[in-house]
Amino acid sequence: MALRKENPIQLGDKVELVRRQLLEQRESLSLGLRVATAEFLNDESLYTDAIDQASADIDKSFAMQLKNRDRDTLIQVDGALRRIEAGDFGICERCEDEISEARIKAFPFTTLCIDCKAELESEEHRFPGRNSN
Ligand SMILES: [Zn+2]
Numbered sequence: 395m396a397l398r399k400e401n402p403i404q405l406g407d408k409v410e411l412v413r414r415q416l417l418e419q420r421e422s423l424s425l426g427l428r429v430a431t432a433e434f435l436n437d438e439s440l441y442t443d444a445i446d447q448a449s450a451d452i453d454k455s456f457a458m459q460l461k462n463r464d465r466d467t468l469i470q471v472d473g474a475l476r477r478i479e480a481g482d483f484g485i486c487e488r489c490e491d492e493i494s495e496a497r498i499k500a501f502p503f504t505t506l507c508i509d510c511k512a513e514l515e516s517e518e519h520r521f522p523g524r525n526s527n
Contacts, residue, residue, distance in 0.1 A: 408495070412502055413478050420471045423464050430461050470503035477505070486510055 477483040484493050486507035493507045506514065 409478055409483055412483070412498065413475065416471050416475050416478075416502065420468060420475070423468045423471065427461060427464050427468070430457060430464070433457070473505075474503050488514075 474483065477485075484498055485491070486493055487505045488510040489507060491507050491509075493504060497504060497508055504511070
């Protein structure tokens with residue numbers, strides 16, 4: 395990874411705003427994950443009897459799904475924060491063009507400009523099942 399030492403990071407106001415939003419989101423997500431984990435552990439101790447086991451399993455898988463989704467979001471938030479720190483935020487990782495501000499606002503975690511995203515999506519249609527990430 396190339397370090398841009400000659401350009402010390404100068405965060406614009408907009409990036410700083412996004413950064414603060416991301417930090418808040420990360421805070422509430424990790425709090426949510428901690429609560430979910432605590433509830434999950436408590437739940438498990440409640441369901442000791444075999445009759446309740448089936449519904450316990452359903453609850454568990456639902457909780458796991460929520461947790462997985464939150465964890466994915468958390469990973470994306472962390473990735474975006476790392477890109478901000480590296481000065482790569484808002485730069486398309488495919489063509490290295492700037493990602494439009496409207497797109498950043500709508501999808502703060504995106505690493506692709508709208509053109510590359512559209513291109514990758516049409517490739518996915520041509521080759522279903524291929525993972526573009
Ligand atoms: Zn691009």
